[in-house]
Amino acid sequence: MVELIKGPLNTKGDSSWEDAANLLWEINNLPPNQQKKKNELFKELLGEVGENTFIYTPFQCNLGFNIKFGKNCFANVNCVFLDTDTIEIGDNTMLAPGVNIFTANHPAKTTERIVPLDDDVEFNGEYDDSVDYTFTNYSEPVKIGKRCWIGANAIILPGITIGDNCVIAAGSVVTKDVPSNCTVAGVPARIISKEE
Numbered sequence: 001m002v003e004l005i006k007g008p009l010n011t012k013g014d015s016s017w018e019d020a021a022n023l024l025w026e027i028n029n030l031p032p033n034q035q036k037k038k039n040e041l042f043k044e045l046l047g048e049v050g051e052n053t054f055i056y057t058p059f060q061c062n063l064g065f066n067i068k069f070g071k072n073c074f075a076n077v078n079c080v081f082l083d084t085d086t087i088e089i090g091d092n093t094m095l096a097p098g099v100n101i102f103t104a105n106h107p108a109k110t111t112e113r114i115v116p117l118d119d120d121v122e123f124n125g126e127y128d129d130s131v132d133y134t135f136t137n138y139s140e141p142v143k144i145g146k147r148c149w150i151g152a153n154a155i156i157l158p159g160i161t162i163g164d165n166c167v168i169a170a171g172s173v174v175t176k177d178v179p180s181n182c183t184v185a186g187v188p189a190r191i192i193s194k195e196e
Contacts, residue, residue, distance in 0.1 A: 090146035
């Protein structure tokens, strides 16, 4: 069962969001010749950064501490991680430019997604302009195995597990788990080949 969390869109509840945003601003605004400093700040921001892992900027995330990179990983420019739950990336995995990994989601049903901010307001699904509404959301972890290659502008949705030795083709939208040793492509992503 997925827990729905209610709250104003721009009030996240604690300082972790602002702390991450400030660190990201610093990382993303350092000049290219300050890569050593960027690496130090990434180790402060992220939950885990394995040995010989390299992350190009700009890079965006919500909180940072939910993100774990294994060793010898590479993330190219413009990766976006919505990490309201854990994102684990296995050893020797490469992310091309523009990869998006999302753990946050919202209910598809409008009356579950947009609800009265005040719990005391009776809500029958009819919207009233005199009532303040808010958005509900939930989060599910994402896990990417070892030795994977995630192509440019691929999108990985909440709750997905990708096995070891996988290729996610550029522009794919991954909506289902991917078994080890598979290449997937398309919207939604489908298995197009399996490595023996």
